Amino acid sequence: MKILACYSNKGGVGKTASSVNLAYACAMSGRKTLLCDLDPQGASGFYFRVKPSKKLQDLSFFKDQEKFLDSIRASDFENLELLPANMSFKDFDIFLDRMKKSSSRLKKALKVTRSEYDVVILDCPPNISMLSENVFRAADLIVVPVIPTTLSARTLEQLYAFFKEQGFSQKKLLPFFSMVQMNKKLHRETIEALRKEYKMLKPQVPFSTDVERMGVNRAPVATFAPKSAASDACQAVWKELETYL
Amino acid sequence: MEAKTARPFVFMADLTVTRGRLQKKIPAGSIFSLVMEKGGKLSGYLVDTFENLLLKAGKILFDVNDTLVLVDLRSGDTVEQGITGAWRFADQLPDGPVTEKLRKITTTRAFLPVGKVKFRLDSGLLLDDEEKTLARFRQTVLKSGEKHLTLGVTAMLRGYAHEHQMLVEILQKSGVQSCDNFEDLYRQLGIRDSSYTSKPGLVFAASSTVKNAAVIIIRTLLAVARQNEAGAAADIDSEFLHDYRVSLRKVRSVLSLFKGAFSRKETEALQKSFAELMRPTSRLRDLDVYLMRTEEYMAMVPESAREGVGILFSFLEDERELALRTVVACLRSEDYRIQMEALTRKFSRANNLKNGLDSSRRAHEVGSSLIYKRYRKVCRIASEMDKSTPSSEVHQLRIHCKKLRYLMEFFAPFFPEEAIGLLVRNLKKMQDNLGNFNDYSVQQHFLQKILKEKMDAFADYELTVSNSIGALTAMLHQKQLAERQKVKNNFIQFNSVETRNLFKQLFSSKKGDAQ
Numbered sequence: 001m002k003i004l005a006c007y008s009n010k011g012g013v014g015k016t017a018s019s020v021n022l023a024y025a026c027a028m029s030g031r032k033t034l035l036c037d038l039d040p041q042g043a044s045g046f047y048f049r050v051k052p053s054k055k056l057q058d059l060s061f062f063k064d065q066e067k068f069l070d071s072i073r074a075s076d077f078e079n080l081e082l083l084p085a086n087m088s089f090k091d092f093d094i095f096l097d098r099m100k101k102s103s104s105r106l107k108k109a110l111k112v113t114r115s116e117y118d119v120v121i122l123d124c125p126p127n128i129s130m131l132s133e134n135v136f137r138a139a140d141l142i143v144v145p146v147i148p149t150t151l152s153a154r155t156l157e158q159l160y161a162f163f164k165e166q167g168f169s170q171k172k173l174l175p176f177f178s179m180v181q182m183n184k185k186l187h188r189e190t191i192e193a194l195r196k197e198y199k200m201l202k203p204q205v206p207f208s209t210d211v212e213r214m215g216v217n218r219a220p221v222a223t224f225a226p227k228s229a230a231s232d233a234c235q236a237v238w239k240e241l242e243t244y245l
Numbered sequence: 246m247e248a249k250t251a252r253p254f255v256f257m258a259d260l261t262v263t264r265g266r267l268q269k270k271i272p273a274g275s276i277f278s279l280v281m282e283k284g285g286k287l288s289g290y291l292v293d294t295f296e297n298l299l300l301k302a303g304k305i306l307f308d309v310n311d312t313l314v315l316v317d318l319r320s321g322d323t324v325e326q327g328i329t330g331a332w333r334f335a336d337q338l339p340d341g342p343v344t345e346k347l348r349k350i351t352t353t354r355a356f357l358p359v360g361k362v363k364f365r366l367d368s369g370l371l372l373d374d375e376e377k378t379l380a381r382f383r384q385t386v387l388k389s390g391e392k393h394l395t396l397g398v399t400a401m402l403r404g405y406a407h408e409h410q411m412l413v414e415i416l417q418k419s420g421v422q423s424c425d426n427f428e429d430l431y432r433q434l435g436i437r438d439s440s441y442t443s444k445p446g447l448v449f450a451a452s453s454t455v456k457n458a459a460v461i462i463i464r465t466l467l468a469v470a471r472q473n474e475a476g477a478a479a480d481i482d483s484e485f486l487h488d489y490r491v492s493l494r495k496v497r498s499v500l501s502l503f504k505g506a507f508s509r510k511e512t513e514a515l516q517k518s519f520a521e522l523m524r525p526t527s528r529l530r531d532l533d534v535y536l537m538r539t540e541e542y543m544a545m546v547p548e549s550a551r552e553g554v555g556i557l558f559s560f561l562e563d564e565r566e567l568a569l570r571t572v573v574a575c576l577r578s579e580d581y582r583i584q585m586e587a588l589t590r591k592f593s594r595a596n597n598l599k600n601g602l603d604s605s606r607r608a609h610e611v612g613s614s615l616i617y618k619r620y621r622k623v624c625r626i627a628s629e630m631d632k633s634t635p636s637s638e639v640h641q642l643r644i645h646c647k648k649l650r651y652l653m654e655f656f657a658p659f660f661p662e663e664a665i666g667l668l669v670r671n672l673k674k675m676q677d678n679l680g681n682f683n684d685y686s687v688q689q690h691f692l693q694k695i696l697k698e699k700m701d702a703f704a705d706y707e708l709t710v711s712n713s714i715g716a717l718t719a720m721l722h723q724k725q726l727a728e729r730q731k732v733k734n735n736f737i738q739f740n741s742v743e744t745r746n747l748f749k750q751l752f753s754s755k756k757g758d759a760q
Contacts, residue, residue, distance in 0.1 A: 049377035074402035076378045081403055218375070 001114045002245050004121050005139035009162075010155040011126040013145045014178040016043040017211050017221075018234070019123035022143070024220035025238035027080035031118035034072065036110070037085040038092070038135070039125040045084035048075045049218050052086040059095050062105045065112045077223075081117075089125075096130040106134035119245070128162060136168045141244055143237075145178035145205075148190035156198065174244065176201035176237055179211075203236035254399040254413040255319055257424035259433070261386050262395045262416070264369070270418040276374040277411070284366035289314075291362050291431070294354040295476055295485070296441055300427050302350055305385070305396075306343075307364060313343045316366070318427055321383035321398040323366060333357070334482070353537070355482040360436025363388040371412045379408035382416070389434040395421065396430075441472055443488045447658050449608060457595055458608035459506040462499050462655050464592040466492045471585065477526075478576040480569055483533040490530055493523050498651045502615060505603030512601065518588065525575040529568040532561055534684070535691065545720040546713065553713025556706050557695070612656035617752035619649040624745075627675075627736040636686060639732065643679035650676060660751050668751075671744055675735040678728055685725035692718050 004026075006019040016039065023035040023044075037044035042052050053071040060067045073082050096102045113120055124135050136142065144159065146152045156175055163170045175198060181187050194200060205211075208230035210221050217224045222231045264281040271277055289309035293299045299306055307314040308328075316323045326343035333355040335347035347356070364387045371380040384397030399416070401409035417423075431437035445465055449458055470492040476485030497519045500512055507515070539558055543551055575581055591597045603611060626642045650672055657665045692714045703710045738744075 049373075049375040051373075051375070051377075071404070073404035074378075 001117055002119050002141070003110060003139045004119060004241070005124055005135045005142045006121060006145070007124040007132065007135060007139075007142050008126055008144050008146070008155065009128050009132070009159055010152060013126075013147050013152065014205070014211070015039075015126065015145055016047065016123055017214055018143065018145050018178065018205070018237075019044055019121055020047045020214065021211075021220050021222065021231075021234040022238055022241070023080060023121045024077060024222055025235055026119050026121065027075075027077055028222075029238070029242065031079065032116065033080050034083060034113055034117045034120045035075075035080065035123065036083040036120055037123045038089060038131065039123055040085055040087050040090035041125075042085040044123045045082060047214055047218055047220070048082055050075070050082050050084045053084045054086065056083075056086065057088045058091070059099075061089070061092070062095065062099065062109045068109065068112055077220075093130045096134065102130060103133045104137055106131070107138035110138055128159075133166070136163070136166075136172070139172060141174055141241065142172045143201075143241065144173060144175040146175050146194070146200075147179045148177050148187040148194065150186070150190065153190055153194055156194070160198070174199075174201055174241065177204040179207040180204045181207045201237055201240050203233050203240060205233040205237065206230060253320065253401065254416065255424050256395075256397050256399075256416055256421040257427070258395045258419075258421040259393065260395065260420060261393050262367075262384055262397065262419060262421060266419045267369070267415055270415045277379070277408075278372050279369060279415070280372060281367055281369040284368075286363060286365050287314075288361070288363050290358040291360055291434075291436065292356045293359050293431075294351060294356055295481070296354065296443065297428065297431065297437075298350050298354060299356075300430055303427060304346070304350075305427075305430070306347070306356070307362075308358065313338075314366075315343045315346055316385050316396075318385070318396050319398060321400065323383075353482060354484050357481065359431055360389060360434065362434065362436070371408060371415075373408075378402065379405045380412040382412065387434060389436055392434050394430070394433060396424070396427070397421070443469055443491070444654075445469065447655070449658050451609070451659075453608045454604060455503055455506045455606050455608050455611045456598070456600065456604035458612070458655070459499055459503045460592055460595045460598065463496050464589075466496045466499070467585075467589055467592060470496075471589070474576050474585075478573050480573075483530075483537065486526060486530055486533065486572065490523060490526055493519055495651055497523075498648060499655065502648060502652060502655075503603075503611070505601040505606075507601045507604070508599035509601065511599045518584065522581075522584065526572050529565065529572050531687075531691065532565040532568055535561055535688065536565060542717060546716045550713040550716035553706070553709040553711075554717060556703060556710050557713060560699075560702055560710075608656070609659045612652065612659060613752040614754065616649065616652045616656065617748065617754075619645060619652060620748050620752070623649055624740055627732070628740065630732065630736070639679065639682055639729065640686075642732075643676070643683050646672060646676050646679055664747055664751055668744065668747060671739050675732075675739050678731050678735045682725055682728040682732070685721045685728065689718050689721050689725070692721075 004022070006015050006022065008015055019035060019037075023033055027033040035044055035048075045052060050073045053073075055067050056064075056071040068083070071083055073084060074080075075082055096105055099105055101108075110120055122135055122139065124132060144156065146156050160170060160173065162168075163173065175194075177191055177194075177200065180191070191204070206229050208221075208228065210225040210228040210230045213224070214221055221228065221234060225231055264279055267279050267281075271279065287307070287309050289307045292306045292308050292313075303317060303319040305316050305318060307316075311327055311329065313326050313328055314323060315325075324342040324346065326338070326341035328338060332338050334352065335344060335350070335356070336352050338344040338347065364385060367384050367386060369382045369384070370378045373379055380399060380402060382397055382399040384395050387394045387396070397416075399409060399412055445468075447462060447465060449461060453461075470489050473485045473489040473492070476482070477489050497516060500507075500516050500519070504512075506512075536558065542554055542558075546554055623642065623645045626638065626645065630638070630642070650669065653665060653669055653672070696711060696714050700707050700711065
């Protein structure tokens with residue numbers, strides 16, 4: 001089983017949309033997939049119409065394997081299941097702080113899924129915290145959506161620096177351009193500059209109303225706009241990620 | 246609770262399950278709703294083997310013009326495959342998802358149309374207020390004449406056990422019944438009357454006498470033989486003749502094993518009649534056994550010998566044509582009909598048969614004693630076997646095992662099903678082994694006979710064919726030796742303390758642990 005985190009220390013970069021579309025592509029490739037929503041806002045669950053988990057409160061995510069497994073829900077798609085979040089997930093840092101070996105608790109909690117899934121995709125909240133350290137430790141690959149703007153470039157830089165500082169393997173980081181608008185000069189220039197500095201995934205996901213419509217349709221983009229540029233780009237990102245699995 | 250509701254609910258209804266019917270059963274004001282996608286209406290033939298092997302495996306197969314549609318009634322899984330031209334056997338179909346599943350069911354029995362039906366394949370979803378799917382179901386709606394049947398199965402989605410249970414309740418309230426076997430389906434649709442089986446269950450009264458039991462067994466076996474006559478004469482597949490012959494062979498075994506059930510004179514006359522009935526079909530069965538293994542034999546010999554084997558097999562196919570003509574002429578003859586009807590009449594009532602010395606003994610007691618004696622005989626012969634034991638004795642052991650098996654089958658209704666089942670399974674392993682040993686030996690003799698008597702049929706290819714027969718005989722001999730090696734080990738398993746104790750417990754008049 002491989003753990004793939006979709007992470008950015010910046011909000012609004014398309015993390016959840018990426019998690020949802022990549023989880024769908026992963027499941028369609030025939031891999032048994034679990035999308036684990038770590039973001040208390042529960043947006044991944046929303047996209048799949050799955051209601052927040054009621055049972056998985058407070059420490060039970062990390063401590064109660066039975067409740068963890070009982071909270072998993074089937075999506076409407078083959079091979080794809082979800083662990084929906086709830087508001088108590090906002091206190092993960094507090095819980096983790098109280099526990100021993102607090103930076104490897106997520107890895108331990110996910111062990112229970114090992115026999116059931118080929119890939120677990122983590123949709124992570126946007127901050128650098130105890131939880132994100134857990135994510136960095138647990139994940140085999142960390143996909144980072146980056147909007148090609150100055151601010152995003154800066155946060156990507158911060159992330160690499162943090163990895164170096166903390167001794168995490170930078171090889172895990174797989175950034176890709178998200179919400180790209182090639183008609184904007186700034187986007188084109190940022191892309192060129194960042195590609196020189198970092199090993200970015202080749203495909204770029206364009207800014208697209210189809211992705212925005214995911215919130216209305218409450219489904220992965222490939223299901224309602226299968227021929228759209230956004231859907232093709234997500235599939236291309238997945239294809240490249242597959243080579244790392 | 247979770248485990249119970251997690252199982253798919255397999256259902257049947259003698260009506261068409263529609264969305265409207267189901268929706269009415271959802272409580273008013275609930276957040277749940279149902280959607281259904283109706284499949285297109287199709288018309289085609291339901292197809293199955295003579296024994297309804299597909300239905301017994303919980304599957305139905307539709308032949309719709311140039312497409313086969315196979316539905317697994319227990320899972321709802323449906324596979325489709327295009328076909329061109331006529332077919333009867335799974336091996337005659339091109340590779341594909343339907344073919345793959347049919348091959349697992351049978352490659353020896355022919356698939357034939359059972360009846361014409363109209364059908365459609367529907368699917369349905371239970372949704373919540375956010376239109377999330379909570380449970381699914383699939384159904385096949387069948388129509389034959391005025392009869393409607395819906396066969397369906399639900400699927401639980403992870404994390405939604407309660408919602409699945411709710412769907413089950415909605416279905417039940419709308420008139421569907423839980424269903425765990427579909428064997429009566431064709432009759433319910435009015436397209437096939439009986440459900441044929443080559444091994445019908447026997448029912449005796451506990452106090453049944455030997456004579457009564459023998460009459461019931463023979464009557465049942467005769468009925469099986471008769472049901473196979475038409476298929477054998479039409480040469481639909483080789484199993485018709487095989488089952489026909491097995492039934493008659495078992496009748497002869499009953500006559501020889503239940504000594505004293507009928508008068509000696511009566512028994513001798515019956516033995517003669519049944520032997521005569523079987524005789525005209527022997528040659529065809531021998532050839533069938535051979536021809537069924539064409540591919541196996543081809544694979545057995547080196548490339549250089551394959552041409553000769555090919556010529557040999559086309560000769561055997563011609564021979565089969567002749568043998569088949571004999572069988573067809575016999576089965577369709579007036580003499581045969583008269584003889585079979587007379588035998589059927591005779592066994593319709595026990596009083597039609599003259600009593601023998603043991604007629605009124607209790608079948609249970611006689612059966613137990615016969616089984617136990619035969620079992621001990623098998624053990625004695627098998628335990629004395631070593632590498633130097635002549636083949637003829639291995640054959641004897643095979644015959645004793647077969648008789649033991651028949652006895653256990655005949656008297657099975659008197660004993661606990663589970664225990665008999667276990668002993669029969671143990672015995673079967675040894676029988677398969679001895680059966681293979683015998684087959685390889687018979688086949689070598691068959692080849693030798695061709696070599697001695699039929700070589701002029703091959704004209705210019707005499708040398709090629711005789712070389713191939715040599716190669717084939719050598720391989721068969723090797724295989725026979727390999728089977729021979731296995732006999733000892735299989736016997737050790739069959740002769741375990743548990744098996745011995747179980748035999749003693751069930752069949753010996755002196756109960757207790759076997760030594």
